[in-house]
Amino acid sequence: MALPANLKAEFTELITHYPESRAGLIPALHRCQEDLGGWITPDIMEDLAEFFGIEPVEVYGVASFYPMFRLTPRGTNVIKVCHNISCDLRGADKVLERAKELTGAEVHGTSADGKFTLEVVECQGCCTTAPMIDLNDTFHENVTLEQLESLIGGCK
């Protein structure tokens, strides 16, 4: 496998932002995760290693350090519930319990039908609009249990 041409072109422009090309690695990992199936496969790591002129294990070292990069497959929809202090004070535990019921997924697990992956995350910077969830990379703040129900119900 090789990087798709559009991403390769994008990364070729990206590395002009930096005196050393490797600086583009984390933004490039983001773009691969967005466009190529929602997780960083071993193939992607090899392709990025080749592009950046580093060893695949260095790409793995970086990808595995950062919580936003996913190294295993995910469900069709990903729901993240913040369970840090400001959200906890405003009912994040109830949001999480309801999300478990509605999706049939356990925390850090995927539902049997593969439709939902459920995660807890640390502070997302929505402290004054707590509680929050992140559904498929979009924040939903001041989220109520009713909204949660309709958001999850609206997922394909």
Place this chain on the structure above:
Amino acid sequence: MSGFETYLTSRMTGPDSHTLASYKKHGGYVALERALKEMQPAEVTESVKASGLRGRGGAGFPTGLKWTFMPDPAKDPRSRYLAINADESEPGTCKDRVIMDEDPHGLLEGILLACYAMKCEASYIYVRGEYRHQYDRTVAALEEARAAGLVGKNILGSGFDCEIYMHKGAGAYICGEETGMMESLEGKRGHPRPKPPFPAGFGLWGQPTTVNNVETIFNVPFIVDKGPEWYRSMGVESSPGNFLVGISGNVNKPGVYEAPLGTNAKVLLEADHFAGGMTEGRKLKAWFTGGSSTGMMPGETVDVGMDHDSVKAAGTMLGTAAMIMLDDTQCVVRAMQIIARFYDHETCGQCSQCREGCQWLHQIFKRIEEGQGRDGDIDLLTSIGNGMAPGKTICALADAAAIPAHLMVKHFRADLEEHIRDGGCKINKTGKCAAGHSHKAPATEKAEAQA
């Protein structure tokens, strides 16, 4: 009804406040134009120094003084960079996102002025990866500014060149530490670097670099435009100016508010134009003064001026001025368990004191909350905290984890003792509470439990 001059939020007035047209309508880029035409770079630095501006990222270091640490370009011809810390991840803190959402041109103008003052050829804005909306807003502003000749070569015909690049992080709190951020920006794991050498001498790619927080830099155009005397007329002598204070938790109107530094925390909590009091008029049991790492203080201490020196005198830190308020229906042990879990999750693992200490603190607070606390656990917490900090590790994350633990023992010892004596938490009776969820996959946790 606020009774003080606002400036930080003065342009955040409508749905278009993030656009160049709106920014210019409010006098945007006038300070930059004047500085490029009428001021020498050193005069900009002098102005910021004279204003007394202190960093808003947590440490409160004088900004102008920090800028003077950059080497003289006549003697040191290396490339020079400004890195903007927009990796806002301190629990409770959500102020920089307001700036990027509603007034990104203010940030860009501040960056251009700072780069002019320090003769930096480029600036990188390191935005936490989860702030997608804020990233997109700032990218759009940057494109507008570039098209208007405000970023790039020969800015406004002055001969000054400066590039600004956006850069996405990927969810690691440690990258808010300035040297961890530089490692991350270079495409590596966010492992903080031992200091010295300091960033001004050896920063990004080994070149002279200054790292400033978003809100800090956002203050700069106002200072250049209206002068240091005007700036010093607000706030208090040792911490001038206004600040953005985020108030979250059990309050009627959680939000990010502008106030002069030194404003009493009780006023910020109770006044109608701020948080409007505790929810349902309940009592304040405990509060964090400025994000999770400042630790919890008893509710009675809320009568304190919110400036660096006053909060320090009260026994903690102003931090990021993110006040988190807990009412008397909340369990402080559970709150502490959450904070300890957070540092356990976020330690980068380089220093053993921090890697092991964060894990132990988390485990002990967790077992106390869940009813398995042991005699001697409180002394153990203190002993572990003393082993972690101060100044025993490469960066201050260990301190940020140890300080809340020490303050917990100091101020809420009775709550810890009660939990140990009664075999658990009276408030969260539901057994294993949500705060106990691990970040590890269930299989990993099971394997560790069996080991």
